[in-house]
Amino acid sequence: MAEAVISISGLRKSYGATEAVRGIDLEVNRGEVFAFLGPNGAGKTTTVEILEGYRRRSGGEVTVLGEDPERAGREWRERIGIVLQSGRLDPYLTVRESLDLYAGYFRAPRPTEDVIALIGLEGKADERTSRLSGGQQRRLDVGMALIGDPELLFLDEPTTGFDPSARRQAWDVIAGLRDLGKTVFLTTHYMDEAQRLADRVVIIAAGRVVARGTPEDLGGRESGETTIRYRRDGREETLTTTTPVQALHELTGAALARGETLEGLEVTRPSLEDVYLELTDAAEMNGTVEGSGR
Amino acid sequence: MNGLALVGHQFRYDQKAFWRNPASVFFTVMFPVIVFLILAVVFDGEVVEVRGGIEATTYYVPSIMSLAIISATMQTLAMTLVIAREDGRLKRGRGTPMPPWVFIASRVGNSIVVALMMLALLAAIGGALYGVELPWERLPAILLALVVGAATFCCLGIALTAVIPSQDAAAAIVNALLLPLYFLSGVFIPEDELPDGVIAFADLFPVRHFFHAFFDAYVPAGGPAVAWDDLAILALWGLAGLLLAIKFFRWTPRSGG
Numbered sequence: 001m002a003e004a005v006i007s008i009s010g011l012r013k014s015y016g017a018t019e020a021v022r023g024i025d026l027e028v029n030r031g032e033v034f035a036f037l038g039p040n041g042a043g044k045t046t047t048v049e050i051l052e053g054y055r056r057r058s059g060g061e062v063t064v065l066g067e068d069p070e071r072a073g074r075e076w077r078e079r080i081g082i083v084l085q086s087g088r089l090d091p092y093l094t095v096r097e098s099l100d101l102y103a104g105y106f107r108a109p110r111p112t113e114d115v116i117a118l119i120g121l122e123g124k125a126d127e128r129t130s131r132l133s134g135g136q137q138r139r140l141d142v143g144m145a146l147i148g149d150p151e152l153l154f155l156d157e158p159t160t161g162f163d164p165s166a167r168r169q170a171w172d173v174i175a176g177l178r179d180l181g182k183t184v185f186l187t188t189h190y191m192d193e194a195q196r197l198a199d200r201v202v203i204i205a206a207g208r209v210v211a212r213g214t215p216e217d218l219g220g221r222e223s224g225e226t227t228i229r230y231r232r233d234g235r236e237e238t239l240t241t242t243t244p245v246q247a248l249h250e251l252t253g254a255a256l257a258r259g260e261t262l263e264g265l266e267v268t269r270p271s272l273e274d275v276y277l278e279l280t281d282a283a284e285m286n287g288t289v290e291g292s293g294r
Numbered sequence: 295m296n297g298l299a300l301v302g303h304q305f306r307y308d309q310k311a312f313w314r315n316p317a318s319v320f321f322t323v324m325f326p327v328i329v330f331l332i333l334a335v336v337f338d339g340e341v342v343e344v345r346g347g348i349e350a351t352t353y354y355v356p357s358i359m360s361l362a363i364i365s366a367t368m369q370t371l372a373m374t375l376v377i378a379r380e381d382g383r384l385k386r387g388r389g390t391p392m393p394p395w396v397f398i399a400s401r402v403g404n405s406i407v408v409a410l411m412m413l414a415l416l417a418a419i420g421g422a423l424y425g426v427e428l429p430w431e432r433l434p435a436i437l438l439a440l441v442v443g444a445a446t447f448c449c450l451g452i453a454l455t456a457v458i459p460s461q462d463a464a465a466a467i468v469n470a471l472l473l474p475l476y477f478l479s480g481v482f483i484p485e486d487e488l489p490d491g492v493i494a495f496a497d498l499f500p501v502r503h504f505f506h507a508f509f510d511a512y513v514p515a516g517g518p519a520v521a522w523d524d525l526a527i528l529a530l531w532g533l534a535g536l537l538l539a540i541k542f543f544r545w546t547p548r549s550g551g
Contacts, residue, residue: 052389054546074391082389086547087382092314093307104295104303105392128314148390 002029004063005152005183006051011060013046020046022207023060030151033174033184035198035215037191039280043207044187045085048156051185052082065152078107081145085156085187088137091130095121095140098129099147106148119143119173135166139173152183159193171196191273203276205283211275218275226269230262297396304392304400312370312404322370322408323415326362330354330416333482334424343486345513350484355420356512357481360443360505362412367405367444369468371451375401376464379455384545394545402448409444435511435519442525443504446532450500453535456542460549475501480509500531 006028013021021043028034038044049055050062053069053076062069067076089098096112103109116125119139121132129137138158145153158174159167174197177184188194194201195215203211203218211218226244228251230237241247244267255262295303312318337350344353378384387397413436420426429436454471458464476482478492479502485493496502507524 054385054389074393077389077391080389082386084382084386084389087386089381090307090311090378090383092311097307097310101304101307102390104300105387105390107391144386 002032004028005030005065006034006185007061007063008047008051009061011047011050011062012058013043013050013055014058020207021050021057024204024207024209026202026209026212028183028185030183031178031181032199033178033186033197035194035201036185036187036204037189037194037201037276038187038204039189042204042280044189044204045156047204048154048185048187052080052154053077078148079151081148081150081153083138083141083145083153083155083158085160087141089129089140089144091128094126094128095132095143096125098140099143102144102147108149109147110149112147115143115147118146118176120169133166135162135169138162138166138170142170142173146177150182152185153177155184155186157187157189159188159190167193191271191276195272203279205280208283210279210283215272218272224270226267228265228267230265232260232262297393300392300396301399301403304396305403308400308404309407312374312408315374318370318374322362322365323412326358326365326412326416327419329361329482330358330419333358334420338424342484344484348513349424349426351420351424352426352513353484355416355424355426356509357505359413359416359512360501360508361476361481362416363409363440363443363508364447364472364501364504366408366412368447368451368454369472370405370408371401371448372454372458372468373464375452375455376458377461379545380461380547380549382547385547388545398452402445405448405451406441406444409440413440429512432511432519436508438520439504439507439511439525442528442532443508446500446504446528446535449532449535449539451535452543453538456538456544472501475499478502479505481505500528503527503531 004027006026008027009025011021011024012019024043024047036044036047046055050057051064051069053072056070064072065076065079069076093101095116099112099115103112116122119142121136121139121143124132124136129140132140142155142158145155155174159170162170171193174184174186178199184197186194186197198215201211201213201215201218202209225240225242226247228239228241228244228247230251239247239251248267252262333354334351337354340350341347342350342353375384384397388394417428421428454468458467475496478488478496479499480488480493480496481501493502503524507521507528510521510524511519
């Protein structure tokens with residue numbers, strides 16, 4: 001049986017009259033990469049900061065590594081790593097110095113050189129952080145969260161604002177964390193990020209869970225309709241079906257018999273993006289989303 | 295690492311960051327030296343009518359030392375802590391096992407070490423260029439005034455961060471508070487030139503008491519070396535700053551995040 005590293009039940013958080021989180025239940029198991037997906041203002045950062053011990057909840061039960069984050073102390077902090085949504089680095093320290101500084105905070109840190117290799121900054125180890133690109137700074141931020149060799153890592157929107165190549169490099173770093181056996185709690189508003197990295201996804205909107213599952217079967221995608229597109233005599237043809245294997249067999253069999261090629265043949269299921277937009281739009285219609293992403 | 299070893303560890307990096315930061319090196323180290331040299335060049339040979347008449351350069355060595363000590367403590371702490379807070383660096387640090395007091399102790403230690411360096415630097419410049427020797431026999435009284443003043447202005451600098459909303463506002467707020475007080479307290483303008491009403495007004499603030507205590511300790515003429523009344527008032531300011539700092543200091547950015 002999977003061991004729960006994080007368990008949340010009935011979590012609520014209000015800021016004055018605004019309810020940012022309206023009853024969330026979820027569990028994260030040891031060794032998995034868990035994505036907490038939702039649009040800006042959905043309550044992602046509020047939730048993750050409650051898990052990290054930065055914010056107090058208004059209601060519900062929260063256990064992280066066996067402790068209540070509101071009461072957890074230094075021993076607990078030895079076991080977690082945090083990458084905040086926004087956080088700059090000391091511009092006057094180098095990459096290696098920044099990591100060495102943080103290594104001193106932990107009882108059993110990972111060797112600095114290991115972490116530098118893990119975040120792919122070998123060539124930049126002695127550069128001041130102010131000379132790094134945005135993507136490199138973010139990877140160092142991840143490195144500073146990893147230096148204590150934590151069991152559980154929180155990443156709050158780790159690639160927001162990145163160009164595609166910086167994002168790809170950050171993804172490689174995060175994918176490497178799974179191989180190290182870390183449990184990763186990732187918040188993101190990018191569907192492709194969740195799809196690429198996560199073992200399991202929970203989608204929230206307006207402070208509530210609207211869907212949960214693996215990236216493959218989320219929102220009933222597995223059993224949904226499949227769309228088949230092709231061109232015939234220069235005309236676009238579209239066919240939707242719940243039995244794609246049979247439909248394709250008939251279509252291609254008939255085409256072969258007539259000696260046709262079915263140009264531009266394409267078989268698609270609803271993308272995670274389609275499912276996501278449908279779910280979050282519906283939730284935002286029902287509940288009002290107020291406040292910021294904090 | 296235990297707590298003290300951790301303070302030492304943090305201190306090494308705080309020192310590196312301090313000396314590599316052009317703004318802190320300029321405002322804390324270069325600015326007092328430049329101000330001293332300007333005042334010394336302009337007023338060299340003149341006599342200031344305090345303590346029965348002393349050389350202007352003898353006056354300005356301790357007066358600019360007191361400015362440098364306030365700058366190394368209150369000004370440096372208020373500015374660097376606000377910048378670190380708004381950068382999210384304080385918040386990140388709070389997410390680690392490092393106890394918060396370690397971080398503050400290291401920054402205060404950094405300020406006091408820089409204050410001591412400034413004492414040595416200005417004493418050396420005053421001695422080499424103008425023959426103003428450090429009164430070695432009064433060194434205990436000088437260090438006592440320095441430590442009480444530095445501790446007080448550290449507490450006030452940390453407390454002040456609570457009312458500084460952003461990085462951009464930090465320098466403006468700190469300078470708007472301190473620069474007028476330097477003028478009114480006899481730091482830039484010798485106190486024999488200042489009307490009694492100005493001195494009485496300046497006496498309401500800690501800069502004047504620190505300047506006065508430090509000057510009494512430094513200038514070997516008449517009176518006891520230790521101005522206990524000024525030091526006591528300073529310590530009260532420091533205590534008030536400490537209580538406000540404990541109550542209102544924040545680790546998370548005021549803007550966003």
